[in-house]
Amino acid sequence: MDVTIITGKNKNLFHSLKSKYPSFNTILYTDKVYEYMQSSDILISKASGITVFEALYAEIPLYIINLFLLQEISNARYIAKR
Known part of the structure:
Protein backbone atom coordinates (compact mmCIF):
# COMPACT_ATOMS: atom_id res chain seq x y z
CA MET A 1 0.00 0.00 0.00
CA ASP A 2 1.28 3.47 -0.88
CA VAL A 3 0.27 6.31 1.41
CA THR A 4 0.61 9.99 0.53
CA ILE A 5 -0.11 12.61 3.16
CA ILE A 6 -0.40 16.27 2.20
CA THR A 7 -0.02 18.44 5.27
CA GLY A 8 -0.46 21.78 3.53
CA LYS A 9 1.42 24.55 5.32
CA ASN A 10 1.49 22.69 8.66
CA LYS A 11 5.23 22.18 9.06
CA ASN A 12 4.95 20.71 12.57
CA LEU A 13 2.57 18.00 11.34
CA PHE A 14 4.81 17.38 8.32
CA HIS A 15 7.92 16.81 10.46
CA SER A 16 6.01 14.70 13.00
CA LEU A 17 4.54 12.39 10.36
CA LYS A 18 7.78 12.23 8.37
CA SER A 19 9.68 10.97 11.42
CA LYS A 20 6.94 8.59 12.66
CA TYR A 21 6.12 7.09 9.25
CA PRO A 22 9.20 7.27 7.02
CA SER A 23 7.68 4.87 4.49
CA PHE A 24 4.80 7.29 3.79
CA ASN A 25 5.13 9.94 1.10
CA THR A 26 4.59 13.04 3.24
CA ILE A 27 4.62 16.42 1.52
CA LEU A 28 3.93 20.03 2.43
CA TYR A 29 1.76 22.39 0.38
CA THR A 30 1.41 21.48 -3.28
Whole structure:
Protein backbone atom coordinates (compact mmCIF):
# COMPACT_ATOMS: atom_id res chain seq x y z
CA MET A 1 0.00 0.00 0.00
CA ASP A 2 1.28 3.47 -0.88
CA VAL A 3 0.27 6.31 1.41
CA THR A 4 0.61 9.99 0.53
CA ILE A 5 -0.11 12.61 3.16
CA ILE A 6 -0.40 16.27 2.20
CA THR A 7 -0.02 18.44 5.27
CA GLY A 8 -0.46 21.78 3.53
CA LYS A 9 1.42 24.55 5.32
CA ASN A 10 1.49 22.69 8.66
CA LYS A 11 5.23 22.18 9.06
CA ASN A 12 4.95 20.71 12.57
CA LEU A 13 2.57 18.00 11.34
CA PHE A 14 4.81 17.38 8.32
CA HIS A 15 7.92 16.81 10.46
CA SER A 16 6.01 14.70 13.00
CA LEU A 17 4.54 12.39 10.36
CA LYS A 18 7.78 12.23 8.37
CA SER A 19 9.68 10.97 11.42
CA LYS A 20 6.94 8.59 12.66
CA TYR A 21 6.12 7.09 9.25
CA PRO A 22 9.20 7.27 7.02
CA SER A 23 7.68 4.87 4.49
CA PHE A 24 4.80 7.29 3.79
CA ASN A 25 5.13 9.94 1.10
CA THR A 26 4.59 13.04 3.24
CA ILE A 27 4.62 16.42 1.52
CA LEU A 28 3.93 20.03 2.43
CA TYR A 29 1.76 22.39 0.38
CA THR A 30 1.41 21.48 -3.28
CA ASP A 31 -0.50 22.88 -6.23
CA LYS A 32 -0.76 19.35 -7.68
CA VAL A 33 -3.54 18.08 -5.40
CA TYR A 34 -5.68 17.06 -8.38
CA GLU A 35 -2.83 14.92 -9.75
CA TYR A 36 -2.47 13.16 -6.40
CA MET A 37 -6.22 12.58 -6.30
CA GLN A 38 -6.23 11.13 -9.80
CA SER A 39 -3.68 8.51 -8.76
CA SER A 40 -5.55 7.66 -5.53
CA ASP A 41 -7.99 4.90 -4.69
CA ILE A 42 -9.51 6.82 -1.78
CA LEU A 43 -9.19 10.22 -0.13
CA ILE A 44 -9.29 10.41 3.67
CA SER A 45 -9.87 13.99 4.78
CA LYS A 46 -11.96 16.46 6.70
CA ALA A 47 -14.96 17.80 4.79
CA SER A 48 -13.74 21.25 3.83
CA GLY A 49 -15.56 22.74 0.86
CA ILE A 50 -12.55 22.76 -1.46
CA THR A 51 -11.53 19.20 -0.60
CA VAL A 52 -15.05 17.87 -1.12
CA PHE A 53 -15.36 19.66 -4.46
CA GLU A 54 -11.97 18.41 -5.66
CA ALA A 55 -12.78 14.81 -4.64
CA LEU A 56 -16.13 14.96 -6.45
CA TYR A 57 -14.48 16.46 -9.53
CA ALA A 58 -11.75 13.79 -9.47
CA GLU A 59 -14.45 11.12 -8.97
CA ILE A 60 -12.67 9.34 -6.13
CA PRO A 61 -14.24 7.89 -2.98
CA LEU A 62 -14.06 10.19 0.01
CA TYR A 63 -13.83 9.02 3.62
CA ILE A 64 -14.67 11.91 5.95
CA ILE A 65 -12.96 12.21 9.34
CA ASN A 66 -12.81 14.75 12.17
CA LEU A 67 -16.11 16.55 11.60
CA PHE A 68 -15.87 19.66 13.73
CA LEU A 69 -17.04 22.86 12.09
CA LEU A 70 -20.71 23.32 11.21
CA GLN A 71 -19.79 23.86 7.55
CA GLU A 72 -17.85 20.57 7.46
CA ILE A 73 -20.81 18.74 9.01
CA SER A 74 -23.11 20.28 6.37
CA ASN A 75 -20.69 19.30 3.59
CA ALA A 76 -20.53 15.71 4.87
CA ARG A 77 -24.32 15.46 5.05
CA TYR A 78 -24.62 16.85 1.52
CA ILE A 79 -22.28 14.28 -0.04
CA ALA A 80 -23.79 11.45 2.02
CA LYS A 81 -27.23 12.24 0.58
CA ARG A 82 -25.91 12.43 -2.96
